Amino acid sequence: MDGWTPLMAGKNGVNISTQSPKGGMNNALQLASIAGHLEIVRVLIKNGAAINVTDEDGDTALSSAAEYGRTDVVAFLIEKGADRDVVSDRGWTPLLRASSNGHTEVVRALLEAGVTVNKQLPDGSGALQLAAGRGHLTVVELLLDSGALMNLVDSAGDSPLIVAARHGQTDAVKFLLEKGAAIDLASRNGWTSLLGASENGHVDVVSLLLAKGANVNKRLPNGSTALHVAASNGHLQVVKLLLEFGVPVDVVNGDGDTPLFVAAASGRASVVKLLIERGASVVLTNHSGWTAAIKAAELGHRAVVKAVLKSNTAMKVIDMQLPSGATALNVACEHGRFDVVVALVNAGADLELADSEGYTPLITAAQLGYSDIIQLLVNRGADVNVQLPSGGTALLTAVWHRRLAVVRILLDNGADIDLCGDFQNWPPLTAAYFSGFSDLVQLIYERVPDRLFN
Structure with a gap:
């Protein structure tokens, strides 16, 4: 029977409901239906093909x-008694399939x-959601x-309007609103x-919803508003629209x-500029005490x-x-954000302002080994001999953490090799010996004044 078509097979008495051995379990009727070969479908049905036989996914x-x-083919199969509401193993009906793919006449x-x-x-x-x-x-x-x-929701609580808005389907949103869809209905997660629409930057949809009276003050469970989600995702035009509709520029979330x-945390510089132009305060702190500048410094924006x-x-x-006690400069040094430093x-940041433990930006960078930042700070006049409450210096800190390149820069820029501190009140050379790093010992030993050996 090699080379026979389904039509030939049907006319010659072959079992035409046999599943295909290749790939899925599609039978002849299903293959002909997929391809839209109506005449073959007619012959197969006439010759006894099982109209509701399913493949391995439960599709007919x-x-x-x-x-x-x-x-x-759909019209013919319906006429011949096909199960119109058959549900596949994954829950799909013929109507759900056709609606999802936009096959208008099939849906009709x-x-x-x-x-x-x-x-x-x-x-x-x-x-309708699909x-x-x-x-x-x-x-x-x-x-x-x-x-x-109209307002049938899925398991997440999303209505057709919410789904259309999220995906930027302006015409569908407009039509649903005209038909009375609940504009402020929220999903289970508060969306x-x-x-x-604001989160995904769909300007036309946002504009339409605002014009139709959508509540701009609705919040997610974390307290975020439409302005927050638009700003966080960098949607400049949506941010402009929301501000024009009166959303307070400094509204806070939970x-x-x-x-x-x-916006600062997400690195959205254009949105940050706009918000500042519209009066956003740069000195406000959140509940953890962070400013936008410090958060941006931490993340390297x-x-x-x-x-x-x-x-x-x-x-x-x-x-x-x-x-x-950490400043934006200290935080940038801690995270190695050279460009931010x-x-x-x-811009004039204080090079000596220490955190509550006494760490200046220089000592912070020394501990973590950011030699490029160390070089910049000493070039700009940072005090290389400033001490922690324990007496430790940037040099001692770098020695304890085996930061060879940092130690070299500090020594080249006047770090005091006599200053002692930390838990043993040791000088840098002694600390270097106990670090077990021979290159570090040699580097410091070469800088020790002769008087120390007399």
């Missing part, structure tokens, strides 16, 4: 024809045949005209259509974070730091301290 010929938009045929319009996938998605989320407007219209529930803070430092209140914010130093 009707399911497959609906998925691929084969309208004539199924609806006219009386399929169940509000069947849902295991995740709760219905035909069509709305993909922007299949005519399918959305057909479904609503046939009784699809409204406005919040979803952590005390402003839109400026979350140089452009954000520079934008903050260009604000009218730059000199107030540049040396603000965390509860730990350059920006802060150029």
Whole structure:
């Protein structure tokens, strides 16, 4: 029978419901339905093909024809008694398949045949959600005209409007609103259509929702507003729209974070600039005591730091301290953010301001071995001999942490080799011996004044 077509097989008495040995379990009827070969489908049915036989995924010929938009085949199979509401192993019905793929005429045929319009996938998605989320407007219209529930939600609590808004389907959003969709309905996680559209930067959808009266003050469980999610994701035009509709520029979420803070944390320099232009305060701290500048410094967002430092209140914010006493400069040194350190130093950050444990930016960088930052700081005049409360210096700290390159820079720039400190009150040479690092011992030994050996 090699080389026979399904049509030839059917005419010659072959079992035409046999599953294909290749790949899936598609039978002849299903293969013909997928390809849209109506005449072959007719012959197969006439010769006894089982119309509702399923493949390994639980799909029938009707399911497959609906998925691929084969309208004539769908109509014929329905006429011949195919199960119109058959559910695949993964929960898909022919209507769900056709709606998801935007096959308008297939959807029409199924609806006219009386399929169940509000069947849902295991995740709760219905035909209306699937069509709305993909922007299949005519399918959305057909479904609503046939009784699809406007505000039917999936297992996450998302309505068709929320799904359409999240995916930027402006026409679908407009149509659903005109038909009375609940504009401020929230999902189980607190997402409204406005919040979803704002997070994903869908300017036209946000504009439409605002014009239709969406509540700009709706919040996620963490207290974030639409302005927060737009700012965090860098959606400049959405941020502008929300500000124009009166969202307070310094609104805070549950952590005390402003839109400026979350934009800074995400490195959204253009949004940071806009928010500052619109009056956002750069000196506000969140509940943990962080400013936007310190958070940006920690994460290495140089452009954000520079934008903050260009604000009218730059000199107030540049040396603000965390509860730990650390400044933006100290935090940048701790995380090795060289470009940020350059920006802060150029703007006049205090090189000697220590945290609550006495660590200056220089000592912090020395401990962690950031030789490029050390060189910059000493070039700009940082005190190389400043001491911790324990007496330790940047040099001693670098020795204890075996930072050879840092030790060399400090010695070359006047670090006092006699200063003792830390738990044994040892000088750097003794500490070097106990570090077990011979190169370090040799480097310091060469700098020890002859008087110490007399």
